[in-house]
Amino acid sequence: MKIVLEHVTKRYPNRNRKIKTEVIAASDLNFEIPDGQLIGLLGPSGCGKSTTLNLISGLEPPTEGRIYFGETDVTDLPPEKRGVGLVFQNYALYPHLTALQNIMFPLQNLKGENRPSKQQMEERAVETAKLVQIDQLLERRPKEMSGGQQQRVAIARALVKRPGVLLLDEPLSNLDARLRLQTREEIRRIQRETGITTVFVTHDQEEAMSISDSIVVMKDGAVHQIGKPQNVYDDPVNLFVAKFLGTPPINVFTGEVKNGSLSIGEEAVLRVPGAPDGEVSVGIRPEGFVPDENGAFGCGLDRVEIMGRDTSVVFTHPLMENEQGRAVISAELAAGLSGDKVRFSLKPNKTHLFGPDGERIRFDI
Amino acid sequence: MKKQNLKAWLYLLPAIAFLGVFMVYPLFDVVIYSLEEGYNSASQSFFGVGLYNFSYVLHDPYFLQAVKNTLILVVITVPVSTGLALLISLGLNSIKTLKNLYQTVYFLPYVTNTLAVGLVFMILFKKTAYSDGLINLLINFFGGRSVDFIGGPYWAKMMVMCIYTVWIVLPFKILILTGSLASVNQDYYNAAKIDGTSKWRTFWRITLPLISPMLFYLIITGFIGAFKAYSDAVALFGVDLNAAGMNTIVGYVYDMLYGNSGGYPSYASAAALILFSIVFTITCVNLRTRKRLQF
Numbered sequence: 001m002k003i004v005l006e007h008v009t010k011r012y013p014n015r016n017r018k019i020k021t022e023v024i025a026a027s028d029l030n031f032e033i034p035d036g037q038l039i040g041l042l043g044p045s046g047c048g049k050s051t052t053l054n055l056i057s058g059l060e061p062p063t064e065g066r067i068y069f070g071e072t073d074v075t076d077l078p079p080e081k082r083g084v085g086l087v088f089q090n091y092a093l094y095p096h097l098t099a100l101q102n103i104m105f106p107l108q109n110l111k112g113e114n115r116p117s118k119q120q121m122e123e124r125a126v127e128t129a130k131l132v133q134i135d136q137l138l139e140r141r142p143k144e145m146s147g148g149q150q151q152r153v154a155i156a157r158a159l160v161k162r163p164g165v166l167l168l169d170e171p172l173s174n175l176d177a178r179l180r181l182q183t184r185e186e187i188r189r190i191q192r193e194t195g196i197t198t199v200f201v202t203h204d205q206e207e208a209m210s211i212s213d214s215i216v217v218m219k220d221g222a223v224h225q226i227g228k229p230q231n232v233y234d235d236p237v238n239l240f241v242a243k244f245l246g247t248p249p250i251n252v253f254t255g256e257v258k259n260g261s262l263s264i265g266e267e268a269v270l271r272v273p274g275a276p277d278g279e280v281s282v283g284i285r286p287e288g289f290v291p292d293e294n295g296a297f298g299c300g301l302d303r304v305e306i307m308g309r310d311t312s313v314v315f316t317h318p319l320m321e322n323e324q325g326r327a328v329i330s331a332e333l334a335a336g337l338s339g340d341k342v343r344f345s346l347k348p349n350k351t352h353l354f355g356p357d358g359e360r361i362r363f364d365i
Numbered sequence: 366m367k368k369q370n371l372k373a374w375l376y377l378l379p380a381i382a383f384l385g386v387f388m389v390y391p392l393f394d395v396v397i398y399s400l401e402e403g404y405n406s407a408s409q410s411f412f413g414v415g416l417y418n419f420s421y422v423l424h425d426p427y428f429l430q431a432v433k434n435t436l437i438l439v440v441i442t443v444p445v446s447t448g449l450a451l452l453i454s455l456g457l458n459s460i461k462t463l464k465n466l467y468q469t470v471y472f473l474p475y476v477t478n479t480l481a482v483g484l485v486f487m488i489l490f491k492k493t494a495y496s497d498g499l500i501n502l503l504i505n506f507f508g509g510r511s512v513d514f515i516g517g518p519y520w521a522k523m524m525v526m527c528i529y530t531v532w533i534v535l536p537f538k539i540l541i542l543t544g545s546l547a548s549v550n551q552d553y554y555n556a557a558k559i560d561g562t563s564k565w566r567t568f569w570r571i572t573l574p575l576i577s578p579m580l581f582y583l584i585i586t587g588f589i590g591a592f593k594a595y596s597d598a599v600a601l602f603g604v605d606l607n608a609a610g611m612n613t614i615v616g617y618v619y620d621m622l623y624g625n626s627g628g629y630p631s632y633a634s635a636a637a638l639i640l641f642s643i644v645f646t647i648t649c650v651n652l653r654t655r656k657r658l659q660f
Contacts (some may be wrong), residue, residue: 059555080561092552096574105570106560161560 001070001164001197003033003056008065010051010221025051027221028311029065030302031091033199033214040208040229041201042334043218044244049201052218053167059080069164080109082165085158089170091150093142100125100138101154128156132190148179155190166191168200172207184211191275205245209233217241234349239358242283250352251325253317254305257361265319269297270346272353272363281321281354286312288350289327291337295345299325304337315342399634411631420636427620428636431612434598437523438530438613439591445581446531450538455568457539458546468543478580482533483600490514490525515601522602522611530562530597534590538583545579546572581655592644595619614640 010026011327026048033039041049054060056067066075074082077147093102103125116124132152142150151171158166159325171187172180188211188216191198202208208215209229217225217232217240225232225241236242242250256262258277261272289297291313299315309332313327327344353361398404399419403412422428457467474482491498492513501511514521549572557567573580595615598606606612607620614636621633 057559059558071400079559084559086556086559088552088556090550092551092573094553094574094575105562109561109563109566157556157560221597 002068002196003165003199004068005029005031005052005056006066006068008052008055008058008062008067010048010055010062011063024221026055026062029223031216031223031226033197035070035197036150036195037213038188038198038200038211040212040215041199041218042205042208042215042244043203045203047217047218048221049203049336050169051221053086053169053199053201056165057084057086057167059086081276083161083163084165084167085161085163087151087154087158087166087168087171089173090172091142091154093150093153093157095142098139098141099129099134099145099156102142102153103128103138103156103160106157110161125156125160128160129153130157131193132156132186146179146182147175151175151183152186155187159190159194159196164197166194166196166198168198170201170203172204174203180207187211206247209245217244219244236283236352237360239281239283239354239360242352242354248286248312248326248328250283250285251327252280252321253284253319254321255280255319255353260363262351262353264297264317267298268294270348270351272348275330275353275361275363281353281356281358283352284346285350286326286328288347289313289329290342290347291327291329291333292343292345293336295343297344297346299342299344301340301342306331306334313337313342377574395634398631401631401640404631418631419639422632422635422639425632427607427612428614428617430607430610431614431617434523434526434611435592435594435613438526439588441527442534442591443584443587445527446534446538447580447587449531450535450542450583451580453535453539454542454546457543471539472536474532475540479533479596480600483529483597486514486525486529486532486601491515497658516609519610522609525601526598526611529601530594533597534587538587541579541583544579545576549575550578581651585651585655588647588651589644591628592640592647 008026008029009024010020011024014021014023029052041052043049051060055062058074058077058081062075066073068074069082079086094105101120102188104121107121107124110116124136126138129138130197132155134149134152134156137145137149137153140149142153145153151174151250155166155168155171168187172183175183184207187198187200200208200212212229214227215222215229219240225237227235232241232243236245239252243252253264255262255269256278257263257272257275257280260271260273261268262272262275262280262282263280299317302314302316305312305314309331310328311331311332313329315325315327316323319324348363348365353363355361400414400416401411402415402417404435405411419552451473457464457471460467487498489499490501492501492511492515497505497511498514500514505511512518512521514525518521553571553575554567557571562571593615594613598613598616602609602611604624606616607624618633618636618640621629621636
């Protein structure tokens with residue numbers, strides 16, 4: 001089922017009653033999630049991504065705007081009538097019930113004709129448990145399971161009613177690093193097998209990029225960019241998105257465009273035809289640096305870190321936002337680096353210009 | 366390790382010493398008293414050793430009356446007060462405006478002196494030859510006839526006693542239960558909402574199991590407290606409880622020691638031990654059921 005948000009806004013009254021202004025948790029959200037896709041809602045904490053999820057689930061009503069599932073307007077429907085499954089950040093498994101009882105709980109709420117027989121309920125619960133591969137642990141209580149297993153029970157509980165939409169709130173944040181990798185593959189597999197439209201919230205860009213069909217980057221309650229992970233990474237619309245995506249992060253310098261030429265400090269580092277003259281922020285991805293004795297861009301060399309497949313060069317530059325920058329280059333190219341200076345030439349498609357307001361300035365490559 | 370143990374015991378020594386002198390020794394003493402037949406505290410002499418004291422107490426109509434009174438009190442007030450407290454806490458938990466005010470109001474009886482509350486109850490329920498209390502005025506208003514709740518029929522006195530006890534124990538239970546209700550993670554309720562769980566089912570299948578440890582605590586302490594009731598009876602019916610027919614087991618023990626018929630520490634000890642064994646048995650049963658229900 002596709003999900004459409006139209007001008008959705010959520011405002012809260014301020015906690016501190018003396019302050020009359022309202023807190024805007026989500027402002028004018030407009031996007032469409034196509035049927036059967038896995039979408040990552042991504043942003044720093046407090047950006048409104050959990051609010052967005054709650055708006056979709058119906059736990060919170062929007063202040064303005066409409067929400068559609070398929071062609072149906074669900075804005076005024078209570079959560080249980082929307083047909084969503086929600087996995088909570090802390091899983092919210094009922095501690096006094098076994099895994100099987102937890103998974104069966106939503107089915108036992110059904111009434112009238114929809115209510116399956118006791119045997120059918122159990123069959124469906126076991127079937128769902130098999131899908132998430134916890135059918136061996138059905139008699140255990142949440143306390144007797146690991147975090148990853150609890151997570152799977154929570155997903156099974158959300159899926160057992162065969163909802164049209166699956167929502168996951170920070171599904172991996174309570175797991176350790178190794179389990180996180182494993183579980184995200186698992187979520188991807190379950191989503192593929194069921195073909196269910198899935199939205200998950202995360203603050204970890206790597207997590208979002210690795211398994212999503214599309215990502216929605218949010219900040220301060222507003223959507224900044226929507227797109228395929230690779231496209232968003234390669235073509236950020238503003239400085240925030242550019243900085244938020246990518247590890248190691250993008251390196252940001254202050255520079256100036258004059259007559260179609262970009263200079264950082266005294267050095268003219270790149271031809272940027274089509275860009276208007278003026279002060280700019282220059283974002284260069286770590287893989288945008290090519291060590292080159294005759295390169296146009298000179299930096300101080302701090303150290304070279306060898307990581308096997310490739311090498312990262314830690315450099316310094318007076319006009320850089322952070323104290324140190326990082327370039328990732330192939331190991332062969334790193335062989336010649338020594339001393340305390342290094343020169344790079346820049347890849348134009350890995351170099352992005354941003355105006356003083358943070359908006360992207362495009363140039364012809 | 367050994368040194369650590371020694372240190373630990375050293376830290377525990379003061380408490381152990383006090384407990385030994387004021388708890389363990391008297392306990393043994395009570396057992397000894399209860400077995401000494403015909404003990405005279407003035408001459409410190411007794412005839413023999415045996416179970417006569419228990420037999421006497423168990424055949425004493427005053428004791429049997431006290432046991433009956435105490436049992437009725439326990440059976441009625443513990444479930445009623447716990448249930449009422451749960452209802453009030455659920456109400457308090459679901460309102461937003463004036464929540465603090467109501468919480469304070471419900472907690473006030475807890476900080477009020479038992480005897481003062483007893484006095485108020487006497488004024489409310491009393492009936493003399495010349496005047497009626499507020500309750501009797503109400504009964505008259507609805508066309509009933511006045512009842513002397515303080516000095517009248519047994520059921521009336523018992524009713525006042527039960528209402529009074531519930532009133533006294535309610536605030537503490539409300540305090541504990543509102544606390545434990547508020548500490549239930551909101552996500553459980555959100556999860557239930559998403560799954561379309563009815564309010565009724567949410568309460569029975571989620572809220573109640575999650576606060577059950579606290580509920581059990583309240584029931585067990587409620588049982589123990591009700592079995593040890595005494596001051597409540599005194600507050601309502603005065604010190605001569607046998608005459609009023611409203612004595613409790615603890616009251617009987619007190620009377621045997623210091624009352625009009627006092628001076629019988631052996632009978633008092635036997636009665637105290639009988640009370641102890643009843644409370645002990647019920648607490649054990651309670652703990653067993655609790656273990657079975659725990660998660």
